[in-house]
């Protein structure tokens with residue numbers, strides 16, 4: 537049985553990852569930015585699900601969450617940096633508020649970084665190895681976005697795409713450090729594909745169950761599994 541921490545797990549892909557892991561018998565720390573909301577979400581799931589208050593933009597809640605979790609378990613096998621923000625007024629770089637850019641980078645980049653930094657001791661103690669999934673997006677892919685034939689050439693989301701591109705680079709930075717210190721921890725950026733959640737909307741092509749299954753595949757890699765890569769539903773994803 538693995539111990540898993542999932543941020544932003546009160547709804548959408550995070551909640552579905554928690555459901556699938558708990559159903560499979562793993563212990564899940566279901567994190568949300570309000571304890572009440574985490575508790576409510578946990579009651580909807582089967583198995584061993586422990587609600588945790590963790591707002592990725594409030595470092596004090598991250599250290600408090602670490603203290604709570606470290607008092608319960610000695611190892612963390614799975615960290616899914618799932619919490620994410622897609623500001624509603626993100627389409628036009630001329631008009632998108634600068635505050636939205638700051639909040640998106642705080643949530644989607646600084647958040648996963650601080651959570652990873654804080655939880656490294658528990659991840660390093662996992663045997664045979666721990667996996668970190670940074671939940672990314674095809675919108676963060678330079679190859680998809682860049683002219684002349686970028687798949688998302690007409691619309692990429694100013695703050696969101698920038699943040700996911702930065703998250704991809706953050707993933708590479710962490711993977712290089714972990715390799716240098718010969719850590720067995722695997723860390724990858726993973727796009728769940730376009731999924732029917734509050735963020736993805738009802739027209740999305742994939743179900744929340746499919747998106748979560750993609751994320752969980754890379755959250756349960758063996759020690760010989762890949763690290764420092766970008767994956768999507770079809771396998772390796774272009775940077």
Ligand SMILES: NC(=O)c1ccc[n+]([C@@H]2O[C@H](COP(=O)([O-])OP(=O)(O)OC[C@H]3O[C@@H](n4cnc5c(N)ncnc54)[C@H](OP(=O)(O)O)[C@@H]3O)[C@@H](O)[C@H]2O)c1
Nearest residue numbers: 544547548549591592618619620673730731733734735736
């Ligand atoms: N759906 C898609 O098509 C799609 C595609 C590619 C990537 N993704 C990525 O998948 C991840 C999950 O997205 P989703 O589709 O499930 O979106 P969602 O339904 O909007 O859920 C987002 C989750 O993130 C949480 N969150 C936001 N800010 C937070 C903060 N500061 N601290 C902690 N939690 C925070 C939300 O909590 P509250 O309820 O408190 O707001 C919510 O639980 C995101 O990283 C997203 O970028 C989604």
